[in-house]
Amino acid sequence: xxxxxxxxxxxxxxxxxxxxxxxxxxxxxxxxxxxxxxxxxxxxxxxxxxxxxxxxxxxxxxxxxxxxxxxxxxxxxxxxxxxxxxxxxxxxxxxxxxxxxxxxxxxxxxxxxxxxxxxxxxxxxxxxxxxxxx
Numbered sequence: 001x002x003x004x005x006x007x008x009x010x011x012x013x014x015x016x017x018x019x020x021x022x023x024x025x026x027x028x029x030x031x032x033x034x035x036x037x038x039x040x041x042x043x044x045x046x047x048x049x050x051x052x053x054x055x056x057x058x059x060x061x062x063x064x065x066x067x068x069x070x071x072x073x074x075x076x077x078x079x080x081x082x083x084x085x086x087x088x089x090x091x092x093x094x095x096x097x098x099x100x101x102x103x104x105x106x107x108x109x110x111x112x113x114x115x116x117x118x119x120x121x122x123x124x125x126x127x128x129x130x131x132x133x134x
Contacts, residue, residue, distance in 0.1 A: 015053045022061050025068065033067045036077045043089050050096060059096045 026037055041060060050056045070080045081088040 012053065015057045018057045018061065022057070022064050025064055029064075029067060030071055032077055033071050036081070037063060037067050040081075040085075040089055040092075044093055050093075055096055059093070063092065 026034060029037065040063060044050070044059060044063070045056070050059060067080065070077070
């Protein structure tokens with residue numbers, strides 16, 4: 001039980017190995033690519049809301065691979081991310097929404113609303129959340 005808790009908190013050993021390999025690959029990129037990936041990674045980790053280590057590592061590996069390919073083909077950073085880096089990172093992160101906490105909460109909200117439809121709107125969703133009306 002404790003081992004499962006530790007893995008949930010820190011991620012599996014395999015995920016950590018993959019992350020270390022990613023950082024080594026990142027260090028080999030030209031500086032402008034490396035700085036860009038670092039900024040995107042910081043945003044994704046802090047604002048991406050990914051809660052599963054395996055999903056986060058896969059997302060970062062994919063990001064690194066994208067910039068490795070761009071560097072190999074001589075594409076500029078601007079050609080990769082476009083004019084709006086915020087739009088790029090949001091669209092990129094959306095591809096990994098399965099690991100985000102708000103994806104789970106959206107699913108729970110949808111299921112709760114579906115239950116209210118099933119009971120004919122008799123208030124199953126609002127149970128315990130009634131407002132007082134005077």
